[in-house]
Amino acid sequence: MFDPEKLILKGLPKGHFKDCVVRSLMAGLTYAIVLIAALLFGKIIVDGAPVLFKAQAPFVDFEFLTAKNETLHVFDDAQGTRHQLPASAYSDYIKKHEGTPIFNETTYSYSGGGIAGPIVGTILLTVGSMILALFFGVCAAIYLSEYAKQSPFIHTVRLAILNLAGIPSIVFGLFGFSVFVLAVPVITATPSDRSLLCIPLFINDYVMSFQGWNSSLMAGCATLACMILPVIITASEESLRAVPQGFRDASLALGATRWQTIRKCVLPFSLPGILTSSLLAITRVAGETAPIMFTAAVAAKDDLPWQGLKSPFDLLSSQVQALPYHIYTLAARIPSSEYTERAQYGSVFVFLVIVAFLSLGSMILRIKLRSKLKW
Amino acid sequence: MDTAIEIQNLTFAYSGKQVLHDVTLDIPVRQVTAFIGPSGCGKSTLLRCFNRINDRIPNAKVTGGSIYVHGIDINRSDIDLQELRRRIGMVFQKYNPFPKSIYENVAFSLRLAGLTKRTQLNEIVENALQSAALWDEVKDRLHSSAFGLSGGQQQRLCIARAIANQPEILLMDEPCAALDPLATLKIEELIYELKKQYTIVIVTHNMAQATRCSDRTAFMYLGKLIEYGPTMQIFETPKEAQTEAYVTGTFG
Numbered sequence: 001m002f003d004p005e006k007l008i009l010k011g012l013p014k015g016h017f018k019d020c021v022v023r024s025l026m027a028g029l030t031y032a033i034v035l036i037a038a039l040l041f042g043k044i045i046v047d048g049a050p051v052l053f054k055a056q057a058p059f060v061d062f063e064f065l066t067a068k069n070e071t072l073h074v075f076d077d078a079q080g081t082r083h084q085l086p087a088s089a090y091s092d093y094i095k096k097h098e099g100t101p102i103f104n105e106t107t108y109s110y111s112g113g114g115i116a117g118p119i120v121g122t123i124l125l126t127v128g129s130m131i132l133a134l135f136f137g138v139c140a141a142i143y144l145s146e147y148a149k150q151s152p153f154i155h156t157v158r159l160a161i162l163n164l165a166g167i168p169s170i171v172f173g174l175f176g177f178s179v180f181v182l183a184v185p186v187i188t189a190t191p192s193d194r195s196l197l198c199i200p201l202f203i204n205d206y207v208m209s210f211q212g213w214n215s216s217l218m219a220g221c222a223t224l225a226c227m228i229l230p231v232i233i234t235a236s237e238e239s240l241r242a243v244p245q246g247f248r249d250a251s252l253a254l255g256a257t258r259w260q261t262i263r264k265c266v267l268p269f270s271l272p273g274i275l276t277s278s279l280l281a282i283t284r285v286a287g288e289t290a291p292i293m294f295t296a297a298v299a300a301k302d303d304l305p306w307q308g309l310k311s312p313f314d315l316l317s318s319q320v321q322a323l324p325y326h327i328y329t330l331a332a333r334i335p336s337s338e339y340t341e342r343a344q345y346g347s348v349f350v351f352l353v354i355v356a357f358l359s360l361g362s363m364i365l366r367i368k369l370r371s372k373l374k375w
Numbered sequence: 376m377d378t379a380i381e382i383q384n385l386t387f388a389y390s391g392k393q394v395l396h397d398v399t400l401d402i403p404v405r406q407v408t409a410f411i412g413p414s415g416c417g418k419s420t421l422l423r424c425f426n427r428i429n430d431r432i433p434n435a436k437v438t439g440g441s442i443y444v445h446g447i448d449i450n451r452s453d454i455d456l457q458e459l460r461r462r463i464g465m466v467f468q469k470y471n472p473f474p475k476s477i478y479e480n481v482a483f484s485l486r487l488a489g490l491t492k493r494t495q496l497n498e499i500v501e502n503a504l505q506s507a508a509l510w511d512e513v514k515d516r517l518h519s520s521a522f523g524l525s526g527g528q529q530q531r532l533c534i535a536r537a538i539a540n541q542p543e544i545l546l547m548d549e550p551c552a553a554l555d556p557l558a559t560l561k562i563e564e565l566i567y568e569l570k571k572q573y574t575i576v577i578v579t580h581n582m583a584q585a586t587r588c589s590d591r592t593a594f595m596y597l598g599k600l601i602e603y604g605p606t607m608q609i610f611e612t613p614k615e616a617q618t619e620a621y622v623t624g625t626f627g
Contacts, residue, residue, distance in 0.1 A: 149433055246471030250533070253428055254484040254540060255461035264483075269474060 041352075048349025051342050064346055067114030068304050069321065074339050075105040084339060086112030109334050110300060110326070111343040115350060120305045121217075121320030122354065125296060126286045128221035129228070133285075134278060136225065137232030138267075144233070145240040146262055158237075165230035170290040176223025177294035182212040218316045220296020227291050228281040232274075239273025240266060272370040279362040283355050289324040297325040299333065323351045377404040379544055379574040380425055384440035387420055389432070394420050396598045397440070402591075407566060407575045409589035409606065411582060412621070417598040418578045419468075422546050425449075425576065426463040427456060445543070461488075464537030468549040470530040472521035477504075477513050480521050480532055484540045499539055506572075507535035508565050527558025531565065538569075545569065547577040551584065563588045582622060586610055594618045 054061055070086035077083060078100055085093055094102075140161075148154045183196060191198050191209035199208040213219045243266050251261040289297075298319045305320055330344045380402040387395035395417045402408045410418035423429045424442060427449060441448050449459060461484065472480050481500045482490075490496060500517075504510040509531045513524070521532055530550060537545060547566075551559040559581075566575060566588045579585050585592050586606060593603040594617075602609060602618040613619040620626050 244471065246467060246469055247473060248431075249428060249465075249467060250471045250473065250536070251483070252431065253426060253460055253465040253467075254487065254536065255457040256484075256487050257457055260487055264487075265473060 044345065044348050044352060047341065047345040048352075051346030052349060052353075064114045065119065065350070066116050069110055069115055069117050069300065069326070070113035071110070072108040072112030072339055072343075073105065074108070076103040078102075084112075088113075106339075108337065108340050110330055111334070111340045115323070115326065115343070115347055117301055117304055117321040118323040118326040118347065119350065119354070121297070122286055122323040122351075124217055124305065124315075124320060125220050125224060125292065125322055126282060126358070128217065129224035129285050130278060130282060132221055132225035133228050133232050133281065134274075137229050138236050138274060140229075140233050141236035141240055142262060142267075145237045146258070146266065161230050161233050163230075165234070168290075169227055169288050172223055172227040173291040173294050176219060176226065176291055180213055180219035180222045181215055181295055183210055184212055185210045186213065213317060215295055215298075215319050216317045217296055217320050220292045220320070220322075223291045223295045224285045224288065227288065228285055231281050231284070232278060235277025235280075236270070236274045239270040239277070242273060243269045272366045275362055275366045275369065279359055279366070282358050282362065286355055286358065287324050287351075289322075289328050292322055292325060296320055297322045299325070299329045323347060323354070327351065378402065379404045379445060380576070381443040381446075382421075382440070383443070385421070385424065385437065385442060386439040387417070387424060387429075388436065388438045390434035393438070394598050395424075398595075398600045399440075400593055400600055400603050402574065402576055404574050405570060405572070406590040407570050407577060407588055409585040409592045410576070410578045410595060411580075411585050411592060412595035412601075414580075416595045418593075418595050419548055421595070422548055422576060422578050425544070425546055426460050426465055427454075428460070428465065430456070461540045462542050463544045463546060464540055464542035465546045466530070466533050466537055466548065466550050468552045470526060470533050470553065472524075472529050472532050472536070474520065474522060476518045477521050477524070477532060478517040481535050481539050483536060503535040503539040504532075506538050506569065507531045508561065508568070509535055525558070527554050527561055530554060530558070530562060534562075534565065534569075538573075542573065544574045544576065547575065549578050549580060552580065559584070582610070594621060596621070 052061055052064060053059055067086070070088060073083075073085050073087065073090040075083055077097070083093070144154065144158060182194075185208050187201065187206055188209055188211075189205045189207070191207055192211045195209040195211035197210040200206075201208055213222075247265045247269065248261055251265040252258075256264070296319060298321060301319065301321050305315065305318070309315055309318075327344070327347050330340065330347060334340060336344070378401045382398055382400050382402075385395055385398045386393060398417075398421060410422065412418050420429065424437065425444070429435050437450055441450060443449070444459070444463065447454075473483065475483075478500055481503050482496050485496055485499055490499075501510060501514075504513065509528060512528060513532075516523075521529060524532060530553075534545075534550075551562050554562065563584065566577065569575060570590075577585075577589065589606045591604065592606040592609040594601045594609060594613075594615075596617055602613060602615045604614075609618060610622050613622060
């Protein structure tokens with residue numbers, strides 16, 4: 001018999017206690033994560049922001065952003081005043097005060113001057129590798145989702161690409177070193193001694209020499225691109241598939257060719273999705289240290305990236321400094337002290353700001369594109 | 376009476392599973408021919424053979440027989456598919472305008488053909504929208520998104536988009552399946568107008584719709600053409616027992 005009185009609770013509902021425990025546990029764990037993130041960002045902002053921002057106008061220390069990286073000299077002068085000067089300013093000071101003694105001199109590598117080199121290097125690496133990865137990745141995704149027959153072979157290819165995403169970045173670094181730095185072909189009149197193979201081209205003395213691109217911006221971009229290709233391909237394919245079949249049907253039925261359909265009815269509508277996925281890839285590329293350690297990055301460089309170039313090609317074939325590698329160098333290669341903190345926290349803070357701007361940029365772009373397209 | 380599409384002993388299979396068996400029928404010019412029958416009887420498949428849009432489905436192919444469009448076998452290997460599809464327009468069950476402006480939707484195929492002159496584009500777009508009885512409703516917002524239109528308007532936009540190509544034949548695959556009765560009525564009126572200019576083939580689930588707007592009706596069942604004739608005859612004096620059972624509602 002149905003007893004309507006049973007609908008009314010007597011006391012607490014069943015499982016009330018368990019519910020409360022589970023709920024507070026989950027909430028606690030969530031806020032613990034938030035707390036960790038807050039501590040991390042808080043520490044970086046508290047210690048890093050004062051390096052970049054100043055209390056007086058123009059409020060931003062442009063020198064830290066635009067000066068090149070130098071060794072920091074710390075010393076006392078005869079009056080007992082402590083000076084902290086980067087190498088170039090230090091030599092000026094010595095010239096100016098010739099004859100006056102200085103005391104307690106210590107030097108700190110990489111800690112003086114600004115970080116223009118690493119900033120520009122990181123931007124070059126990021127832009128270069130994103131161009132490469134987007135071009136190759138989107139092409140592969142179009143082939144996989146629009147052209148290829150869905151055979152077992154294609155499924156295997158897709159699985160292989162997915163698996164690439166799980167390879168540790170240091171392995172990509174070593175791969176890039178052995179392939180892009182040491183083995184890819186270049187066309188040159190003067191092949192190096194360690195060239196693996198020389199194929200004469202019969203134009204003057206030019207040969208195709210498999211000697212690699214050396215450690216260079218090019219090699220670094222190519223390595224980083226390899227690393228994020230799986231992410232780009234998988235995500236691009238997904239956003240291509242998200243475009244309704246109806247658009248393809250309609251376009252083909254109106255007399256468009258396969259490629260016209262892809263170019264006008266599929267690609268433009270999947271672009272927001274592709275950009276969202278590359279947003280993740282951008283921040284990853286900008287932040288990776290391992291793949292560029294052997295292929296592109298140097299700890300110290302006398303010139304800024306754009307200085308001393310004879311041709312644009314020189315830029316591609318020169319080594320660069322990069323922020324993540326710079327941070328690694330500052331943290332692991334030099335003894336920490338109160339004088340190195342400025343460079344250390346400043347670099348990390350600037351790096352976070354750059355990544356935040358990159359993410360913000362792609363987010364705005366995506367929202368703008370997405371608002372035009374809805375189905 | 377001229378024949379627009381002539382189908383001879385057509386068989387069709389999806390990955391080895393035969394879905395059309397030996398279908399033979401002639402579709403007359405400038406009339407409305409309706410395909411009726413229960414779901415899965417192959418009427419949509421048959422319709423989609425006429426502009427070879429089935430090509431893009433893997434493992435789907437014509438396994439025998441032939442289709443002649445104004446005398447040309449469209450399954451020849453040297454058919455210009457793009458031209459074929461321009462001559463034979465198609466409207467789908469689920470209205471599918473592109474996420475572009477109303478104007479750009481109609482101008483899509485014109486731009487594909489390389490037409491860039493503004494005045495010419497404007498003229499063809501206006502004509503197409505007028506033929507689709509949509510011009511008066513959208514002339515003030517041609518450049519706003521097609522997705523702001525109601526379902527019925529979107530379907531008529533799709534018809535306008537197909538008409539902009541100036542096709543000979545218009546294929547309609549259950550064009551009213553996703554629409555309410557009023558929007559359906561408008562599309563039916565439109566079909567009545569359009570048949571003066573175009574040969575129309577329409578697939579429909581709605582038998583009342585077939586009686587209202589078609590001149591000839593083909594009843595299909597399990598991949599076979601059961602009966603084909605003038606609509607009045609099919610609905611009032613069907614020759615086959617299966618047809619009678621279906622049109623009177625005793626099955627299906």
